[in-house]
Amino acid sequence: MEDQLEYDILQQIKPDELLQLRDLYKINWPTYSPIYNHIDMAHTWITKNNEEIKFYSVNGYFDDGTVIFISNLECDKIKLTYYTLEKSNSRLYDGLMKTKRIDWNKQICLDTIYRDQLPLSFEIAKAQHQQFYSLAIGSCWWLPKEKAAQFEIKIPNHTFVGPLSLEHAEKIYRSWTYNGHRSVEYVASLIKNNNCFGIFHENDRTLMAWVLLREFGVLGILQTDEKYKRRGYATVVTKALCKKIAENNADSICYINVENTASKKLFESLGFKAIDYYAWMKMKPNVDTCG
Missing domain, CATH: 3.40.630.30 (Gcn5-related N-acetyltransferase (GNAT))
Structure with missing residues (x-):
């Protein structure tokens, strides 16, 4: 399968390149601190624990921070997480639309999608004939x-x-x-x-x-x-x-669902500050339009 995807628009980022990708997200701290932590943790899991985690760049280029993380939750579900520093989200759009690595006939879980990428997510869902059936909004909390x-x-x-x-x-x-x-x-x-x-x-x-x-x-x-x-x-x-x-x-980071007032109260009492909002979204093929 991997041989068939040798020239796919999404190319795997090598483990020794992950720290370079991570450090792009040091800017405007703590705005991108959750992304920094995610990539840093993935690098640790890959290099020290031999875990198989794959991040993909668009056409082998990630100097603008554009990265897509794909994992299979179950045989009929795929989890996607994606980040970028590019304001237009155009390279993310191209990568998600043109890749053969994502089977859009399966259910898709969009995990920790930040505000700047929400419009893109709705565009992708429409273009790939997906319909949302679950949406949860949360806030990201940070402690130095x-x-x-x-x-x-x-x-x-x-x-x-x-x-x-x-x-x-x-x-x-x-x-x-x-x-x-x-x-x-x-x-x-x-x-x-x-x-x-x-x-x-x-x-x-x-x-x-x-x-x-x-x-x-x-x-x-x-x-x-x-x-x-x-x-x-x-x-x-x-x-x-x-x-x-x-x-x-x-730094310490946590994600809290907006409806979880008890957790927000606890983390606020410890000095955590809310720095951004994000969404968990689930979608599935729209049977009325795809087939």
Whole structure:
């Protein structure tokens, strides 16, 4: 299959080129910090953990930051994420419209699409005879590493904070509100490859609350077990992960659905600032026009 796509408009960016791509997004900090974190995390997964992650440029050129990330979620679904610094979005449009790497007869999940690329996304959907069936809007929250480094973490009595292990993946997956979109193997991959923290009871090591660092380089899957809510555990594990991220010389980022007022309140109390808005969108072939 890859041989047939040798001359496709979308060409894979080599792992040793990803840091060059990443550094294009240092401008106007923290506006593009989530994109910087995503590419940086992908480079780590590829080079240190041997994960197969592919980013594509349009015609082998990415000096304007134009990049498309394609992954298969299931046999009938494709996930797309794309970024660019080019204001017209024309190169993104060309890449998405002309590539043979995307099967538009499948369901498409557009993940973390920023405001500047929303009009493009609707144009692409119309041109490819896709119809949207799900749309969620969220905000991107940012905390500089200097603030995170100053966090004081007060561990509640009879508890301790520590890294998650693979044995916790099943419980975290079962408790996750959005587990229908992913698998327990996905949660396990985050625990395996990234810094992820939980707060445990000191006697029997019961996991009571947790937060993971996701493949986009952002905090996520923050949750407290129902039996242990309203004890401040979510704040404790969030501070612990933010401090760890700061030790690695990175800022902390999280995405929060606009309807999730509890999470917005928590992250705002920790000093996070909303810096942009984004969308998660799902679309499928329009049977009335494509066939």
